[in-house]
Amino acid sequence: MTDAAKTGPAPGDDRGPLTNRQGHPVHDNQSQRTVGARGPATLENYQFLEKISHFDRERIPERVVHARGVTAYGFFEAYGAWGDEPVGRYTRAKLFQERGRRTDVAVRFSTVIGGRDSSEAARDPRGFAVKFYTEDGNWDLVGNNLGVFFIRDAIKFPDVIHALKPDPVDFEQKPNRIFDFMSQTPEAMHMLVNLFSPRGIPADYRHMQGFGVNTYKWVNAEGSTVLVKYHWMPKQGVRSMTEADAAHVQADGLGHATKDLYEAIGRSEHPEWELLVQIMEDGEHPELDFDPLDDTKTWPEREFPPKPVGRMVLDRMPENFFADNEQISFGTGVLVDGLDFSDDKMLVGRTFSYSDTQRYRVGPNYLQLPVNHAKNAQVRTNQRDGQMTYHVDGGGENPTVNYEPSIRGGLREAECPAHDEQGPEIRGRLTRKRIPRTNDYLQAGQRYLLMEQWERDDLVRNLVGQLSRCDRPVQERMVWHFLLVENDLGLRIGEGLGIRPEDVADLEPLAGQDLTEDDKERLANLG
Numbered sequence: 001m002t003d004a005a006k007t008g009p010a011p012g013d014d015r016g017p018l019t020n021r022q023g024h025p026v027h028d029n030q031s032q033r034t035v036g037a038r039g040p041a042t043l044e045n046y047q048f049l050e051k052i053s054h055f056d057r058e059r060i061p062e063r064v065v066h067a068r069g070v071t072a073y074g075f076f077e078a079y080g081a082w083g084d085e086p087v088g089r090y091t092r093a094k095l096f097q098e099r100g101r102r103t104d105v106a107v108r109f110s111t112v113i114g115g116r117d118s119s120e121a122a123r124d125p126r127g128f129a130v131k132f133y134t135e136d137g138n139w140d141l142v143g144n145n146l147g148v149f150f151i152r153d154a155i156k157f158p159d160v161i162h163a164l165k166p167d168p169v170d171f172e173q174k175p176n177r178i179f180d181f182m183s184q185t186p187e188a189m190h191m192l193v194n195l196f197s198p199r200g201i202p203a204d205y206r207h208m209q210g211f212g213v214n215t216y217k218w219v220n221a222e223g224s225t226v227l228v229k230y231h232w233m234p235k236q237g238v239r240s241m242t243e244a245d246a247a248h249v250q251a252d253g254l255g256h257a258t259k260d261l262y263e264a265i266g267r268s269e270h271p272e273w274e275l276l277v278q279i280m281e282d283g284e285h286p287e288l289d290f291d292p293l294d295d296t297k298t299w300p301e302r303e304f305p306p307k308p309v310g311r312m313v314l315d316r317m318p319e320n321f322f323a324d325n326e327q328i329s330f331g332t333g334v335l336v337d338g339l340d341f342s343d344d345k346m347l348v349g350r351t352f353s354y355s356d357t358q359r360y361r362v363g364p365n366y367l368q369l370p371v372n373h374a375k376n377a378q379v380r381t382n383q384r385d386g387q388m389t390y391h392v393d394g395g396g397e398n399p400t401v402n403y404e405p406s407i408r409g410g411l412r413e414a415e416c417p418a419h420d421e422q423g424p425e426i427r428g429r430l431t432r433k434r435i436p437r438t439n440d441y442l443q444a445g446q447r448y449l450l451m452e453q454w455e456r457d458d459l460v461r462n463l464v465g466q467l468s469r470c471d472r473p474v475q476e477r478m479v480w481h482f483l484l485v486e487n488d489l490g491l492r493i494g495e496g497l498g499i500r501p502e503d504v505a506d507l508e509p510l511a512g513q514d515l516t517e518d519d520k521e522r523l524a525n526l527g
């Protein structure tokens with residue numbers, strides 16, 4: 001009798017038998033085939049080779065940013081109007097039109113800098129990415145929890161991420177590298193004031209806000225456009241952690257926020273967010289003290305009141321973490337009719353980056369995977385083949401015609417919307433310039449002043465803690481920036497580091513830095 005026969009099913013065991021991927025039954029999953037019990041192994045052992053070589057390929061590259069995250073499913077329900085104003089006045093996107101209309105969604109929450117198994121209690125922005133499976137195809141809204149970002153031009157993204165990631169030599173995340181970069185990047189101040197406040201460590205994913213951050217456009221049936229910013233507000237409220245809370249949570253495990261989401265949805269406590277939009281007439285808005293295409297700025301709510309357009313409920317967790325969470329692929333280029341890009345220089349760069357990395361990370365046919373597939377729309381393309389093609393995208397009546405145009409069947413172009421030109425006319429010469437009205441400090445200072453006293457104290461403590469591990473010139477430049485952000489903030493951080501305003505009064509503005517009159521006045525008063 002062979003070993004295989006000995007390990008076969010017990011009498012009465014009616015579970016399905018194990019097979020390999022070729023459908024061959026596996027009689028013995030305990031021992032490889034060898035010549036004799038102690039023997040050399042044989043290379044033709046297909047079952048063993050298939051198992052081990054598949055295992056060798058179980059990992060795909062993790063996301064270069066936002067590697068740690070969790071996905072959940074649910075629906076978005078439109079309100080159709082705010083007050084007596086129909087949403088259709090601003091956008092023709094179908095998912096927003098009628099009250100009560102539901103669209104399936106998948107949401108992935110994430111941290112940014114750590115790897116796949118890193119701590120979810122880290123001080124780090126959180127990703128808030130929503131995929132709407134609409135009848136017009138998918139729409140992805142890929143945002144964060146802080147409302148602004150470190151930089152305003154996509155060409156700086158690899159640099160800011162390299163500074164925030166671990167040192168390439170000894171793989172340690174170092175404040176001195178982070179603040180070396182930030183001290184030369186005045187537009188980062190608004191983000192830093194948020195990130196080092198308690199909001200920089202959300203209690204979990206259910207209790208945080210989400211923001212589209214970049215400026216998008218809405219297009220209505222007449223082809224008129226407006227600029228919009230998106231906001232997700234949690235019905236559960238917003239909760240954050242101090243560093244001490246986070247240390248405590250982290251000591252108990254690195255994935256508390258993922259666990260919290262699985263457990264809450266498991267208890268049928270379905271988290272809910274309201275989606276609000278701020279709307280601005282399409283244009284440059286010279287009357288504002290910031291550029292509406294600048295993602296380091298928020299839009300004042302008094303002038304641009306957020307309008308509620310729908311709610312989102314998450315009610316189902318994935319059945320397979322890899323298929324649904326590792327392979328899900330979001331991108332800012334994934335829009336539907338009625339929604340559009342603005343010229344925000346971050347947004348344009350992001351739009352290239354997402355699908356580019358996904359073709360590498362997941363593979364060229366990533367959009368055929370169930371989690372990414374536009375399941376509520378008809379997908380009919382002439383794209384064929386490539387690694388891991390899962391099926392032939394719906395074609396025309398003649399399957400040999402995988403090209404267009406043709407008089408032999410195949411696919412035809414879709415009808416154009418009635419207004420295929422939209423938006424203001426744009427003129428300019430090719431150049432490499434910063435946008436005007438950078439105004440890097442004002443909103444950062446306003447944010448500081450809006451904080452409660454304990455939040456300010458926490459912010460100062462966190463920044464002093466990190467900056468005290470930096471070189472003196474980096475500390476001095478950061479104190480210089482914070483004095484321009486808000487005198488009190490600069491004084492307190494300086495005090496924590498032993499740096500007085502007069503110690504930094506002689507520092508010149510950074511090359512190309514565009515200071516406001518108010519900034520210049522603050523600078524003149526430093527000495």
Ligand code: HEM
Pocket residue numbers: 062063064065066069108109110126127128129142143144149153154155157211212213214295328329330346347349350353354357358361
């Ligand atoms: C993920 C690039 C700015 C939010 C990613 C990924 C890349 C990337 C390459 C990995 C995608 C994947 O592997 O599937 C960029 C570039 C940016 C930028 C080049 C700036 C030019 C931002 C900003 C936000 C943001 C400003 C927030 C508003 C996210 C989120 C994810 C992500 C939420 C995770 C998506 C998921 O859960 O799969 N980004 N990003 N990114 N990014 Fe960005």
